[in-house]
Amino acid sequence: MSYRSSVEILTEWDIVAARQLGRNEAKEVGFGTVDQARITTAISELARNIYLYAGKGKIEIERISEGGKYGITIIASDEGPGIPDVRKVMEDGFSTSGGLGAGMPGVKRLMDTFKIDTVVGEGTVIKATKWIR
Amino acid sequence: MPQEIEKQYKEILKQYLMKQTERNLYEGQNFSRQLIKKNIAPDEVISIHKATLEEMFPELPMNVWNSFDLLIEMMIRYGLAHAEHQSLLQQQEEMKVEMDLAAKVQRTLLKTTRPKINGLEIGLVSVPARKMNGDYIYFLSDNLNNAGVAVADVIGKGIPAALCMSMIKYGMDSLQDVATDPKKVLDVINRIVEKSVNDDMFISMFYGRYNVENSLFTYATAGHEPALFYNAQNDEFTELHAKGLLLGVVANVSYEQHAVTMEAGDFVVMMTDGVTECRTDEGFIDPKIVITLIHSMRHEPAQTIVDSVFKELEKMQNFELRDDFTLVIFKKTS
Numbered sequence: 001m002s003y004r005s006s007v008e009i010l011t012e013w014d015i016v017a018a019r020q021l022g023r024n025e026a027k028e029v030g031f032g033t034v035d036q037a038r039i040t041t042a043i044s045e046l047a048r049n050i051y052l053y054a055g056k057g058k059i060e061i062e063r064i065s066e067g068g069k070y071g072i073t074i075i076a077s078d079e080g081p082g083i084p085d086v087r088k089v090m091e092d093g094f095s096t097s098g099g100l101g102a103g104m105p106g107v108k109r110l111m112d113t114f115k116i117d118t119v120v121g122e123g124t125v126i127k128a129t130k131w132i133r
Numbered sequence: 134m135p136q137e138i139e140k141q142y143k144e145i146l147k148q149y150l151m152k153q154t155e156r157n158l159y160e161g162q163n164f165s166r167q168l169i170k171k172n173i174a175p176d177e178v179i180s181i182h183k184a185t186l187e188e189m190f191p192e193l194p195m196n197v198w199n200s201f202d203l204l205i206e207m208m209i210r211y212g213l214a215h216a217e218h219q220s221l222l223q224q225q226e227e228m229k230v231e232m233d234l235a236a237k238v239q240r241t242l243l244k245t246t247r248p249k250i251n252g253l254e255i256g257l258v259s260v261p262a263r264k265m266n267g268d269y270i271y272f273l274s275d276n277l278n279n280a281g282v283a284v285a286d287v288i289g290k291g292i293p294a295a296l297c298m299s300m301i302k303y304g305m306d307s308l309q310d311v312a313t314d315p316k317k318v319l320d321v322i323n324r325i326v327e328k329s330v331n332d333d334m335f336i337s338m339f340y341g342r343y344n345v346e347n348s349l350f351t352y353a354t355a356g357h358e359p360a361l362f363y364n365a366q367n368d369e370f371t372e373l374h375a376k377g378l379l380l381g382v383v384a385n386v387s388y389e390q391h392a393v394t395m396e397a398g399d400f401v402v403m404m405t406d407g408v409t410e411c412r413t414d415e416g417f418i419d420p421k422i423v424i425t426l427i428h429s430m431r432h433e434p435a436q437t438i439v440d441s442v443f444k445e446l447e448k449m450q451n452f453e454l455r456d457d458f459t460l461v462i463f464k465k466t467s
Contacts, residue, residue, distance in 0.1 A: 034180045106213045
C-alpha cells in the first residue's frame with residue numbers, strides 16, 4: 001500500500017511548498033539529514049523546471065517499500081511543451097552553463113533511479129526514487 | 134565505511150582541538166584528499182562533522198546544530214557541481230582519446246609519397262597547430278619526368294578542416310595522370326568541393342608541376358598563398374601569382390595557368406598561411422623574415438631548408454603554433 005501526497009505548482013512559492021512536503025515525508029520515512037536535503041533539492045529542481053518551462057504542473061511524493069527497504073518516489077508531471085531532445089537536457093554542462101543549476105543530471109545524481117517520459121506538445125512526467133541506505 | 138570515516142575524522146578533529154598545530158591541519162587536508170577519492174560529497178563531510186561534534190560536545194546549543202542543517206543544504210549544490218565537474222573531466226579524457234585516434238586515421242588516410250625525380254629535390258614539412266591537420270599536401274608523379282604537388286589549406290582548423298581534407302584526397306586520387314594540367318586539376322577539385330561543402334567552408338589550393346624534360350614549373354592557384362620562386366642567377370625572389378577563386382565558391386571557374394623555367398639552384402617555395410602569418414603575442418612576424426631565412430639557407434638541400442625555417446619560426450612563436458604550418462620546396466639541383 002503506497003501513500004501519495006501532492007502539491008500543485010503554479011507560482012514560485014509552490015516550489016517551497018513542494019520542498020516542505022518532500023522534506024517532511026523524507027524525514028518520516030526515516031531518511032537522514034543529508035538525504036533529506038538531497039531529496040528536497042531534487043524536488044526543488046523538478047518543481048522549478050515545471051514553474052519555468054511548463055507554467056504549471058504537479059509534484060507528488062510517494063512513500064514506497066520493497067523487500068524490507070523503504071524509500072520515496074518523486075513524480076513531477078506537467079502538460080507543458082515537453083522536451084524535444086532529452087539526451088541534451090541529460091548532458092552535463094547543458095543546464096549549468098547559465099546559473100549553476102543542478103538541472104536534470106543533478107536530479108539523477110541526487111536520487112537512485114530516474115525515469116523521464118516526455119512528448120513534445122503534451123507534457124513531461126519524471127519519476128525519481130531514492131531508497132534509505 | 135561511513136563509520137570508519139567518522140572514526141578517523143573524530144580522531145583528527147580531537148587532535149586538532151587539543152593542539153591546533155600545523156601538522157594537525159596537514160593531516161586534515163590529507164584526509165580530505167581521501168574523501169574526494171572516495172567520492173564523499175561536501176554535504177556529507179559537514180554531516181560527518183556535525184555528527185562528530187554531537188558526540189564530543191552534546192551540550193552545545195540548539196542554534197549550532199540547526200546552523201549545520203543550513204550549511205548542509207547549501208553544500209548540496211557544491212557536491213553536484215563537483216560531481217558534474219568529475220564527469221565532464223572524464224568525458225574530456227574520452228574525447229582526447231578519440232581525437233588521438235582520429236588524428237592517426239587522418240595521418241594514414243592522407244599519406245602521400247614523395248616523388249623521386251632526377252635533378253629535383255623535394256623538401257616538406259607539415260605540422261598541425263592542434264591534433265588534426267587542416268593543411269594538405271598531395272604528390273602526383275610518374276617518378277620519371279613529372280612531379281606534381283597540391284598544397285591545400287582549409288580556412289579554419291581542427292576537425293572540420295580535417296574532414297574536408299579527405300574530400301580533396303579522393304578528388305586527387307581520381308586524377309592519377311600527372312600530365313593533367315594544373316588548371317585542369319583545380320577545375321576538377323573545385324567541382325567536387327563545390328558540390329560537397331557548406332557555403333561557410335573555403336579551401337585554398339595551389340597546384341604546381343615540374344617537368345624534367347623542359348625544366349618547366351607549371352602552376353595554378355585557387356586563392357592560395359602565392360608561391361615564391363628563387364632565381365639563383367639573379368639571387369632574387371619573385372612571387373608566383375595567378376588569378377583563381379577559392380575552391381567551392383562557384384561551380385565553374387576557369388583557373389589561370391603560368392609557368393617558369395627553372396635552372397640549377399633555382400627553387401619554388403610553396404606554403405600555407407601558417408607560414409606567412411606566423412604571429413607572436415606582439416603580432417604578426419614580418420613576412421620578410423621568412424624570405425630572409427630561406428635566403429640564408431639557399432645552398433642547403435631542400436629538406437634542410439624547410440626544417441630550419443620551421444624550427445626558426447617555431448622558436449620565434451615560442452613553440453606555440455597558432456595555425457597549421459606547411460612548407461614545400463621544389464629545388465632543381467641539376
